[in-house]
Amino acid sequence: MLTTLQRIVEAVNQAPEFEVALDTMVRSVKAALGSDVCSVYLVDRENREFVLMASDGLRIPVGERISLNFGEGLISLAAEREEPLNIANATTHPNFKLVEGVEEEPYRAMLVAPIIHQRQVLGVLAVQQQKARAFSGEEESFVVTLAAQLAAVIAHAEAKGLVSGQQSPWMRNLSAIPGAPGVAIGQAYIGKPIASLSSVVPRRTEQPWREIHRFRSAVIKTRQDLRELAEQVASYVAADTLAIFDVYQGMLDAASLGDAVEAKIKEGWRAQTAVKLVVEGFVSQFEDLDDSYLKERAVDVRDLGQRILGHLQDRKHVEESVPESCILVAEEVTASMLASIPRARLQGLISLRGSANSHAAIMARSMGIPAVFGVQDVPLNYLEDQFLVVDGYSGDVFVNPPAQLLQEYEELQEEEVELAGIVKANRHLPAETSDGIQVDLQVNAGLNLDANDELGEHNGIGLYRTEIPFMMRERFPTESEQLKLYKDVLQSYRGQPVVMRTLDIGGDKPLPYFPIQEENPFLGWRGIRMTLDHPEIFLVQVRAMLRANVGYGTLKILLPMITSVDEVDEAARLINQAYFEVRNELVQTANAPTMQRPQLGVMIEVPALLYQLEAVAQRVDFFSVGTNDLTQYLLAVDRNNPRVARLYEVYHPAVLRALQQIADTAHKLGKPVSVCGELAGDPGGALLLLAMGYRTLSMSAHNLDKIRWIIRNVSSPMLQVLLAQAMNAKHPDHVRKVVNMKLEGLGLGGFVRAGK
Numbered sequence: 131m132l133t134t135l136q137r138i139v140e141a142v143n144q145a146p147e148f149e150v151a152l153d154t155m156v157r158s159v160k161a162a163l164g165s166d167v168c169s170v171y172l173v174d175r176e177n178r179e180f181v182l183m184a185s186d187g188l189r190i191p192v193g194e195r196i197s198l199n200f201g202e203g204l205i206s207l208a209a210e211r212e213e214p215l216n217i218a219n220a221t222t223h224p225n226f227k228l229v230e231g232v233e234e235e236p237y238r239a240m241l242v243a244p245i246i247h248q249r250q251v252l253g254v255l256a257v258q259q260q261k262a263r264a265f266s267g268e269e270e271s272f273v274v275t276l277a278a279q280l281a282a283v284i285a286h287a288e289a290k291g292l293v294s295g296q297q298s299p300w301m302r303n304l305s306a307i308p309g310a311p312g313v314a315i316g317q318a319y320i321g322k323p324i325a326s327l328s329s330v331v332p333r334r335t336e337q338p339w340r341e342i343h344r345f346r347s348a349v350i351k352t353r354q355d356l357r358e359l360a361e362q363v364a365s366y367v368a369a370d371t372l373a374i375f376d377v378y379q380g381m382l383d384a385a386s387l388g389d390a391v392e393a394k395i396k397e398g399w400r401a402q403t404a405v406k407l408v409v410e411g412f413v414s415q416f417e418d419l420d421d422s423y424l425k426e427r428a429v430d431v432r433d434l435g436q437r438i439l440g441h442l443q444d445r446k447h448v449e450e451s452v453p454e455s456c457i458l459v460a461e462e463v464t465a466s467m468l469a470s471i472p473r474a475r476l477q478g479l480i481s482l483r484g485s486a487n488s489h490a491a492i493m494a495r496s497m498g499i500p501a502v503f504g505v506q507d508v509p510l511n512y513l514e515d516q517f518l519v520v521d522g523y524s525g526d527v528f529v530n531p532p533a534q535l536l537q538e539y540e541e542l543q544e545e546e547v548e549l550a551g552i553v554k555a556n557r558h559l560p561a562e563t564s565d566g567i568q569v570d571l572q573v574n575a576g577l578n579l580d581a582n583d584e585l586g587e588h589n590g591i592g593l594y595r596t597e598i599p600f601m602m603r604e605r606f607p608t609e610s611e612q613l614k615l616y617k618d619v620l621q622s623y624r625g626q627p628v629v630m631r632t633l634d635i636g637g638d639k640p641l642p643y644f645p646i647q648e649e650n651p652f653l654g655w656r657g658i659r660m661t662l663d664h665p666e667i668f669l670v671q672v673r674a675m676l677r678a679n680v681g682y683g684t685l686k687i688l689l690p691m692i693t694s695v696d697e698v699d700e701a702a703r704l705i706n707q708a709y710f711e712v713r714n715e716l717v718q719t720a721n722a723p724t725m726q727r728p729q730l731g732v733m734i735e736v737p738a739l740l741y742q743l744e745a746v747a748q749r750v751d752f753f754s755v756g757t758n759d760l761t762q763y764l765l766a767v768d769r770n771n772p773r774v775a776r777l778y779e780v781y782h783p784a785v786l787r788a789l790q791q792i793a794d795t796a797h798k799l800g801k802p803v804s805v806c807g808e809l810a811g812d813p814g815g816a817l818l819l820l821a822m823g824y825r826t827l828s829m830s831a832h833n834l835d836k837i838r839w840i841i842r843n844v845s846s847p848m849l850q851v852l853l854a855q856a857m858n859a860k861h862p863d864h865v866r867k868v869v870n871m872k873l874e875g876l877g878l879g880g881f882v883r884a885g886k
Contacts, residue, residue: 239258312523387434391404410435561841571589574593576594761778761807
């Protein structure tokens, strides 16, 4: 049976059209079971019906719609109970209803299995026989297993509006991953790479030096392309985001792509072939990594490779007519592709592949461009010449939406513009409640970050992710390289605190040059566990931080993934060692500046630390809560896994209680505590955190102004009422409803959507 099951699933998945897939399904199941009939009914929620979509054994009149209303027949009963029904003589069952006009009368035995995807019934698979008999346990198990495996096929078809029994002129909606907030409306513009690595046919050469010259020339031209693109977007992209193009330039260096390509050419391959082999090799390595940020570096490498290839093939970029209001759509939107579209015409972007960690997503957020990523099972040409609405909050994409839906999104767009104007006008005001409670707003950073006046009033960097510069190299950066990087950051934020997190890699975030293979990376060798096992790496980084801090005195060091007091003690011992080494080196120089010891903090992201805060507090100066990992570990949910991502819920009562416990304990111990996870930048989350007693929130730069404005429009008594209601809620949806109603009541309803 297993072989038969696999063969049916494979045949259905390979069917070129949905209707063909359904026909394949019913014919294959009927043949496998030797039954007289196999049919599939799918849910039409709009009309509250189960529609007979395909059958082998029943007669479906051409052009007719055969259906059962919700609540009618054994089809509805199986769907309602969400369990299979195995009935020897269905005609005697009190719920039996004969489907008129399909010649169902002769059949007695009936086996019905619901088709369920992510807790939602999508339809029913029904098998019938003339002879009255109960189907065997093996037959029932076969049908149930098949229905479960085919649920994904039905779900994808439902997303495309294909299950209603008739083709709809517009897709209800496509689901994607939100990448950048906002609403975009416009005509689809298909973005395509200049050249394709996959189209290169491997060829040899007898003149390798000539091919090396051609390659170097193509690299020079590619560098010039990147400089021009960076200049093109410099006026409306934040300085830290422009560092993406520095990353691209770095990849073109000999130590990265250059030497590897030239080595291939010396082996006798033509330049085009060498680029293909090297780039595809690098892409494969990145795509095999577990970490979602590192996976996205494959996009950058492929983009660079195809740009070099375009110059090797002497292809000229054909200037196409870009619609006045366009949505950029591509298999994989890249940062360079995004930069090439005139900003005045670009309304939003859709990347069929990729995630919110891509450089295109980072750029989109910086530019204020709504974006979605990871649209599944939709061919690129399907969206060509279509009119689109992109919801960057929910991840929904509507194709040729009806007038009513379009009007709703146009009104939402107008509200956003008005709200953005109000928020921007107040960006230099302090973050304090209407009754005078002051809140320190800080930014999370990872790429090179210059102090930017456009960020508005804020109090330094609450989380500087030092691992990102490590990811951008082919080896561990030297102490001197790290020193320069950290010094630039401290210089940019002179006089303001800068919290630098020590290297947080390993497990789910391996470095390309330091791969780690683990069965369960989130519970594996990562964060402080890895760096304590490699003190030579940890000490070099800490020394660079301490040396960079000389003359500034604003550095704070943060330890990630702490689970025990022993880890804090060992890390503190190494930091002390590095401190005395650097201080002793300084005193030997003339006019040696005073060296300050930085504050030491730990991230609270592993639940075990909640029960050790008192002991840890005796050893550190501050706490910082990483709500992303804390939520993930408390709920045992990998938020990057689409099968369970919906269970990742920061408004879960357990998460809220943990956050309240942390705030209360830190206050009792007299230790400052901040939040640097995504919850801090969520409008509702920020209100709850403020009500719990948190007074320092660190977030992405694009959330800074709206959180400031919200804080300025609330008061302490109001927040305490909100917190009491939220803590009494039994379900995350109830918490969200309470928060949203409060925002609406305050006249801040425009921020409700921004928090989704």
